[in-house]
Amino acid sequence: MKRSQINAVLSDAASFAARHGFNLPPFAHWTPDMFRDRRAEVRGLIERGLGWDVTDFGLGHFDREGLVLFTLRNGRLSELRQGRGLLYAEKIIILRTGQTCPMHRHNLKTEDIINRGGGTLALQLFRSNSVGGIDASETVRIETDGWERDLPAGAIIRLEPGASITLRAGVWHAFWAEREDVLVGEVSTVNDDETDNVFRDPIGRFPSVEEDESPTRVLVIDYAGRLG
Numbered sequence: 001m002k003r004s005q006i007n008a009v010l011s012d013a014a015s016f017a018a019r020h021g022f023n024l025p026p027f028a029h030w031t032p033d034m035f036r037d038r039r040a041e042v043r044g045l046i047e048r049g050l051g052w053d054v055t056d057f058g059l060g061h062f063d064r065e066g067l068v069l070f071t072l073r074n075g076r077l078s079e080l081r082q083g084r085g086l087l088y089a090e091k092i093i094i095l096r097t098g099q100t101c102p103m104h105r106h107n108l109k110t111e112d113i114i115n116r117g118g119g120t121l122a123l124q125l126f127r128s129n130s131v132g133g134i135d136a137s138e139t140v141r142i143e144t145d146g147w148e149r150d151l152p153a154g155a156i157i158r159l160e161p162g163a164s165i166t167l168r169a170g171v172w173h174a175f176w177a178e179r180e181d182v183l184v185g186e187v188s189t190v191n192d193d194e195t196d197n198v199f200r201d202p203i204g205r206f207p208s209v210e211e212d213e214s215p216t217r218v219l220v221i222d223y224a225g226r227l228g
Contacts, residue, residue: 001062001207006054007216013052013068013094020117020183022092024070027051028217035218046223048074049193053220057102058204065102068094071220075190080108089191092116093184095177103134103174103200111188113173114164119180121159125151126172134172134200142166172200193220 014024027045039046053069056062072090079085095101097119105128115121125142129135139150142157143166151157158178159165167173197205206221215222
């Protein structure tokens with residue numbers, strides 16, 4: 001993705017969330033210079049990967065397969081392994097109509113996906129087979145707002161604003177917005193975007209960035225290179 005495209009996408013992201021009653025923390029609005037000036041004070045924020053994330057999954061067509069995310073809180077895998085400490089994470093995701101989050105699963109993460117506002121959030125679901133691939137025949141067990149049920153393989157479930165679904169580790173899922181853009185919430189166990197995303201197709205989790213202009217906001221993938 002070009003940096004100019006990322007800048008344009010982020011220019012409306014915080015206001016989109018606010019229009020749906022979700023106000024982001026102050027550091028969501030920091031410039032790169034503000035981050036650099038505070039990097040010693042906010043090292044924990046940087047180490048946990050909190051902040052902005054824009055991705056086209058390395059495919060080059062953000063309007064079809066892409067997401068804007070903001071990680072608000074996140075623990076460490078070491079704490080999760082010990083079973084104590086900050087064991088959870090929270091994100092919001094801005095999903096535009098026409099965009100899809102590609103089919104994937106997680107090895108460790110269990111997550112609640114919540115429609116925080118906007119249109120309908122649609123998800124297609126499969127269970128994993130014995131080797132971790134997609135099982136195209138067996139039913140998949142889900143929970144929607146505490147209601148457990150079995151759905152046919154490949155079923156599409158639709159969540160209206162306020163509704164949620166619990167996806168346990170190993171459940172394959174893709175999702176997209178219908179009718180209008182959706183503000184998606186995610187509450188989960190500790191989030192590890194470096195190693196815990198398994199995609200059906202050979203794609204990447206993060207974009208390649210072409211620096212055609214200066215960034216207006218810092219992405220999580222910028223922390224190491226831009227902040228030192």
